[in-house]
Amino acid sequence: MTADAPLTEARPAPAAIDACPVCRARGSQPFLSVAGRDYRRCGTCAARFLDPRHLPSREAEQAHYLHHENDPDDPGYRRFLSKLAIPLLARLPMASRGLDYGCGPGPALAAMLREAGHSMALYDPLFHPDPEPLSHSYDFVTCTETAEHFHRPAEAFAGLMSLVRPGGWLAVMTCFQTDDARFQDWHYRKDPTHVVFYREETLRHLAAARGWRCEVPVKDVALMQRPSAQEDAG
Known part of the structure; x- marks a missing residue:
């Protein structure tokens, strides 16, 4: 579901247009213009x-999110989330x-992980906005x-990674x-709240930049592991 960086303050002004919002590298290039929206590539x-x-406004985003229907008890939705849950649980x-x-109004993944014996906290800026879990x-x-x-x-990935032991x-x-x-006609691009699109190499780059390992057990899933305390010390 929706999520900005794990912070509660207002968004700052956007960075320079040619700066990549994912890795902060300068020199991104125009990629495609479609339906009145311009895209760039890093x-x-x-x-x-x-x-x-x-970028859409927060109000426009929230109005769109309210149309999502993610039932925690829906077997189809659980099968979809198992793509991440199964390799993570292993x-x-x-x-x-x-x-x-970013659990949304129906935190099905959290329920699946609790059923597997793990304790779960929730955060979503719209549906579970209490920031207390972000202090752990x-x-x-x-x-x-x-x-x-x-x-x-x-900033969002930096914040999320800071929460991992x-x-x-x-x-x-x-x-x-x-x-x-196929980008122009891609269903994922057509969602007006989808504003950044990652390749496998994008997530591997983010992990490597911080000295983390990255595994991609299946398409669309990246498992990034922070080095252990001993590795950090070394």
């Missing part, structure tokens, strides 16, 4: 993103502590169908952008 991390001049110690960031650290943080909404993804995981699910020729 030559450093390979992200595609909406020109900051076209890597977690028993009784780990997690945060579902976790064995893992999940971010499903959320990163594509970030207006400031570099040494040796822990940041688990991200977002539809990877793979084919420039």
Whole structure:
């Protein structure tokens, strides 16, 4: 669901148009103009993103999110989320502590992880806006169908990674952008609240820039592991 950086203050003015909002590299290039929206691409991390001049307002985003129907008891929705849950659960110690960031009104993933024996906290700026969970650290943080909404993804990822304990995981699910020729008609692009599009290499770049490992067990899922305390010390 929706999420800006894990902070509660108002958004700052957008950065320079040619700056990549994902990796902060300068020199992004025009990519495509479609339906009155301009997109750019980063030559450093390979992200595609909406020109900051076209970012939707918070009010427009909220109105759109209210049309989403994500029932925690829907078997189809649970199958969709299992794409991330299954490989993540295979890597977690028993009784780990997690945060579902951007959980939306129906936190199905959190329910699935609780059923597997893990404790879960929730945060969503619209539906679970209490910032108290953001003051703790976790064995893992999940971010499903959320990163594509970030207006400031570099800051958002930095904030999320700061919540992960040494040796822990940041688990991200977002539809990877793979084919420039199909971008214009891609259903994911047509969602007006989707403003940044990641490739597998984008998420690997973000992890490597911080010295984290990144595994991609299936398309659209990246599991980033923070180095252990011993590795950090070394």
